[in-house]
Amino acid sequence: MKTLLLLFLSFGTLTTFGQDYRTEENIAYVEKAGSSYQREQCLVDIYYPTSGEQRPVVVWYHGGGLTGGRKEIPEFLKNKGLVVVGVGYRFAPNVKVEDIISDAAKAVSFVIKHAERYRIDRTKVFLSGHSAGGYLALMLGLNKAYLHAEGIDADRLKGVISFSGQAITHFTARKEQGIAEKQPTVGPLAPLYWVRSDAPPIVLLTGDREKEMLGRYEENAYLKRMLSIAGHNDVRLFEFQGYGHDMTYPGFPVLIDEINRILKQE
Numbered sequence: 001m002k003t004l005l006l007l008f009l010s011f012g013t014l015t016t017f018g019q020d021y022r023t024e025e026n027i028a029y030v031e032k033a034g035s036s037y038q039r040e041q042c043l044v045d046i047y048y049p050t051s052g053e054q055r056p057v058v059v060w061y062h063g064g065g066l067t068g069g070r071k072e073i074p075e076f077l078k079n080k081g082l083v084v085v086g087v088g089y090r091f092a093p094n095v096k097v098e099d100i101i102s103d104a105a106k107a108v109s110f111v112i113k114h115a116e117r118y119r120i121d122r123t124k125v126f127l128s129g130h131s132a133g134g135y136l137a138l139m140l141g142l143n144k145a146y147l148h149a150e151g152i153d154a155d156r157l158k159g160v161i162s163f164s165g166q167a168i169t170h171f172t173a174r175k176e177q178g179i180a181e182k183q184p185t186v187g188p189l190a191p192l193y194w195v196r197s198d199a200p201p202i203v204l205l206t207g208d209r210e211k212e213m214l215g216r217y218e219e220n221a222y223l224k225r226m227l228s229i230a231g232h233n234d235v236r237l238f239e240f241q242g243y244g245h246d247m248t249y250p251g252f253p254v255l256i257d258e259i260n261r262i263l264k265q266e
Helices: 036-041 097-113 132-142 171-176 216-230 248-263
Strands: 021-028 043-049 055-061 083-087 120-130 159-163 202-207 235-240
Touching: 043 097, 055 097, 055 132, 055 248, 083 097, 097 120, 097 132, 097 171, 120 132, 120 248, 132 159, 132 202, 159 248, 202 216, 202 248, 216 235, 235 248
Parallel strands: 055 083, 055 120, 120 159, 159 202, 202 235
Antiparallel strands: 021 043, 043 083
């Protein structure tokens, strides 16, 4: 799906002006860390309103190929009536990709368990992230096992919004298996492997197919197609013409609009 997007998209009904927000940083989300490395990496920053009603939450996973990067709260998402959680996680090759996905799931569990403290509506949890972060969000939304291990039903997520996430087996997972970066495979560490009709709403954002990393647009287009064939009735794909892999803006306005669209379906 080739989609031309204009840059004056509305921010929708979530925009909240004049509300006070607070950021708490470096909060451990693993109760019993098994190593000093896990204690150092498995931390979240939480941006939340100090008053008012419970709000939807965006759990945001940073990019970096699952081998680097740092947790972040995207500036564009501030003061939009959202709680935003920036998640840190462990990196390969220190741990396996499956361990990283498990970290991502534990962060969701922490957010839900502490919903009242941070004015979070636990029925309105959105997972999102860029690149490796988009991959993590998709894996949690499609393979129910990771969240199930934390006592969470992935079908109860409000939505998954992936920015240029890998849909085939992640290249870092392929490296673990001795498979070259440019050799595409689809296995249990691929969101495509877990296509199902009853997943939560899914929004796929990518850069221009001619400018993106490797075949990132095509991977997402195939994921969208296979979800539709499987009977999933709420999956969207947006391609940002003229933008490469670093397409978080203009992606962020679309994230806000898509959250509003999904919430209006209630």
